[in-house]
Amino acid sequence: MPPPPMPPAPSGPPAPSASGPRAPAPATVLGLRARQWMVVAAALAGCYLTASAAALTGSWALMNREPTNAELRQAALAEVARRWQVWPAGRIFPERVAYSRGGGESEFATRVGIAPQTGCDTAVDQEYALVLRKHGCRAVLRATYTDQLQGVVVTVGVAAFPDQWRADKAFRELPANADPDRSGGVRPTVRAAAFPGTAAARFTDAARQERGTDRGGPYVMLTASGYADGRPAEVTTKKHPARPFVLAPQVARGIAKPLSTQALPDCSSREWRC
Known part of the structure; x- marks a missing residue:
């Protein structure tokens, strides 16, 4: 009798190996x-x-930290160079400026007006404008003063530059102070600023008799002097023995000194950039 047939093997996944399932390798x-x-x-x-x-x-x-000495000095120089913008016009041009004719007695020049125009091209003659523009002129502020007797008039121009070195270069290139050019009036300089209703009402460019230049820090000081009656320079045949225009350079220096003197830095003030 033949042996009974073997039952079929059950279907399904293969049995795991004795060692168990292998974990996948970690990603790197x-x-x-x-x-x-x-x-x-x-x-x-x-x-x-x-x-x-x-x-x-x-x-x-x-x-x-506290600013260094170099930073304080730089701040002081920058503050002086910004005064033409941040100071009131009446502070730049004081109402009265002392001068002397000699002999130890002081007189006072009186401000009669401040010009509103500040252009480096329009406030001076062309020969001066070329030099000022060449060295970075920012503005030319002008005011007119009369002497104590109101017989002599002087317009003072303050040419502002970015720093004292450029101001010095411009100052050295400007024509030197000189007497009037008898052939056609005073040589190029700052333009006269006349003010109606004052002692300077007749002071026009044609009435300019003498000119002057000076420097204080980043500012070049320009002056043009003449007579209050407006007489043209070409009709003046000789220099007055009493030196009527002696006040001009003194008034210019009186304006330049406070404008260009460095102050102790105050980093808490708006005027300072420390």
């Missing part, structure tokens, strides 16, 4: 596993925080 990026990347990220974050803290500490120390 640039040779580093995820945990290693976490360690690297943590280290970089620590370095970033340390660097940020150091930068903040350095910035705080920089902002709260």
Whole structure:
């Protein structure tokens, strides 16, 4: 009798091996596993925080330290160069300026008006304008004064430059002080500023008799002098023995000194940039 047939083997997945299922290999990026990347990220974050803290500490120390002597000097120079913009016109051109004719007695020149025009081209003659523009002239402020007897008039021009070095170059290139040119009036200089209803009402460019130049810090001082009656320079045949225009350079220096004198820096004030 033949043996009974063997039952068919059950279908389904193959039985696992005795060693068990094999886990998939961990993924790597640039040779580093995820945990290693976490360690690297943590280290970089620590370095970033340390660097940020150091930068903040350095910035705080920089902002709260005392300015150096060089910074204070630079701030003082910058403050002087900005005065033509931030000072009131009446502070730049005081109402009265002392002068002397000699002998120790002082007189006072009186301001009769301040010109509204400040252009470097329009406030001076063309020969002067070329020099001023060449060295960075920013503005020319003008005011007119009369002597104590109101017989002599002087227009003072303040040419403002970015710094004292450019002002000095312009000053050295301007024509030297000179007597009138008898053939056609005074040589090129600052334009006369006349003011109706004052002792300077007749003081026009044709009435300019003498000119002068000086410098104070970043400012070049220009003067044009003449008589209050407006007589033209070409009709004046000789220099007056009493030196009627002696007040002009003194008035210019009286304006230039406070305008160009450096003050002690005050970094808490709006006028200062420390």
